[in-house]
Structure formats: C-alpha cells, structure tokens
C-alpha cells in the first residue's frame with residue numbers, strides 16, 4: 001500500500017516515499033481512504049472533479065484509436081485501476097464493453113457505482129498497488145497521470161508489472177506519463193484551465209493548474225490547483241491545493257521498463273494525435289504497452 005501522507009488529495013511529497021515503512025520498520029498505518037480524514041481536497045467532491053476533468057471527445061477519440069490499432073474492434077473488457085469518478089470509463093459505458101473502475105477513495109467508488117453502475121460498470125474499492133481482481137482484461141488504462149504520484153523508478157516498475165499482470169495475452173496497457181520538458185521562463189505559469197463548466201446539480205465550476213516551482217533535483221514540480229464554483233450548493237466556492245507532481249526523464253521510464261517482468265513498450269503516443277509518428281519523449285505522452 002502506498003498513499004501519500006496528504007492522503008488522497010495531494011500527490012507525493014518525496015519524503016512520503018518513506019511512508020511505506022515507519023521509523024520502526026513496521027509498515028505504517030495506511031492513509032485513510034476517506035478524504036474527509038484529510039485536508040479538504042477535490043477528491044471529496046467526485047461530481048465536481050468529474051465536471052472539471054471529463055476528457056474531451058478528441059481526447060477519447062485518440063484513446064479509442066490506440067485501442068483499435070492494438071486490439072481491433074471492440075467490445076473490450078477495460079480496467080481503470082485509479083478510476084476516480086470514472087470519467088475515462090464513461091465513454092465506453094455503452095452496455096457492450098465490460099468495465100471495472102477501481103479506486104481507493106470511497107466517495108469516488110460510490111460515485112462510479114451510482115453514475116456508471118446502471119450502464120454496467122463495476123466499481124471496486126481497492127489499492128492500485130494491490131489490486132484484488134482475478135479477472136484479466138483486454139485493456140488496462142490510466143490516462144490521467146496517476147504515474148505522477150509515484151515516488152520513484154521502483155514504484156513505476158511495480159505499477160507496470162502489477163497492471164500488465166491484469167492483461168490477457170493480447171491485452172493493451174495504456175499509461176499517461178508526464179515527461180520533463182522545457183520549463184517556462186516566468187513562473188507561476190498556467191498549464192491548464194477550464195472555466196464555466198456546468199455542474200449536474202446547478203451552478204458552474206472552474207479549475208486552473210499552475211506550475212509554481214520546478215524541482216529537477218527531486219524530479220518533481222510544485223503544482224497549484226485552484227477550483228472555484230458559482231451558484232453550486234454543496235460545493236466549495238473556492239478550493240486551492242498545492243502539491244508536488246513527479247515528472248519523469250526518458251531514462252527513468254526506460255529504467256522502469258527494463259526492470260519490468262510483465263510489461264513491454266510497443267510505442268509512445270501523443271495524447272492529441274494517435275497517428276503522430278515519433279512524438280518524442282517530452283511532455284505528456286501515452287506509453288503503449290503489451291504483456292511480455
């Protein structure tokens with residue numbers, strides 16, 4: 001089990017890497033899976049997270065193309081090991097695909113059960129490092145960047161192995177990684193922003209991600225996420241979190257792959273264009289992986 005000390009909200013603080021082992025060498029008490037036990041964070045509001053982070057039709061089309069290129073036409077059995085509100089499973093929840101969304105955050109699991117259960121998606125509460133799922137899948141995907149909460153290369157290898165092990169022999173593992181790229185001269189720099197997103201229960205919401213600080217020696221970048229809502233009862237009007245995100249070098253990813261017994265890299269892909277040849281090892285990229 002590995003969860004940051006900030007629980008589910010903030011991605012890793014490097015020292016958290018040691019949190020798998022307490023001073024006494026005894027495994028530390030795992031962080032609570034209830035965000036209410038952690039500083040207020042976006043994961044406490046699955047519907048708000050969902051409204052802000054639902055992938056665009058173009059984003060989904062790229063992933064569909066990568067699946068089709070690898071597996072041919074569906075239907076597919078698909079697992080998202082850190083599914084959040086199921087925003088990457090919803091586009092496939094058409095009754096033909098068999099879907100499983102796993103997450104450690106209880107409100108997220110309940111939300112997936114309520115919103116995607118009716119279209120056949122199974123919601124599981126569990127640890128992405130220790131998935132208690134016997135079934136193997138055509139596709140295991142985590143394309144929002146959970147690899148950025150992993151502390152180090154051995155943890156990336158562990159996730160590659162554990163998730164590739166959930167693939168059937170012809171299966172596809174699709175992972176988003178954030179790779180180092182040139183840092184803007186002026187910080188803070190807004191890296192992504194969405195405003196005026198309608199909420200299902202009324203009102204609107206917005207989110208802004210800012211790169212605050214680059215920490216190449218730690219392999220991380222300090223990110224500030226600012227969420228606002230208007231006319232949205234039950235949601236915070238202002239929620240700001242600052243956390244460190246892992247940014248990988250190509251060498252570290254190759255190191256992790258070299259240490260993996262179950263996963264092998266078939267290609268990397270650009271999240272905006274599935275057919276782009278040699279998109280280069282910088283920025284956000286999909287690792288297109290198969291089972292060894």
Ligand SMILES: C[S@@+](CC[C@H](N)C(=O)[O-])C[C@H]1O[C@@H](n2cnc3c(N)ncnc32)[C@H](O)[C@@H]1O
Pocket residue numbers: 002003008043053080081082083084085086087088102103104105108126127128129142143144145146
């Ligand atoms: C950035 S969100 C991604 C959600 C979703 N995959 C998406 O595409 O937006 C990260 C998710 O990982 C979950 N998570 C973090 N650590 C986890 C763990 N050890 N096991 C399972 N889920 C975990 C969090 O609860 C959160 O829902």
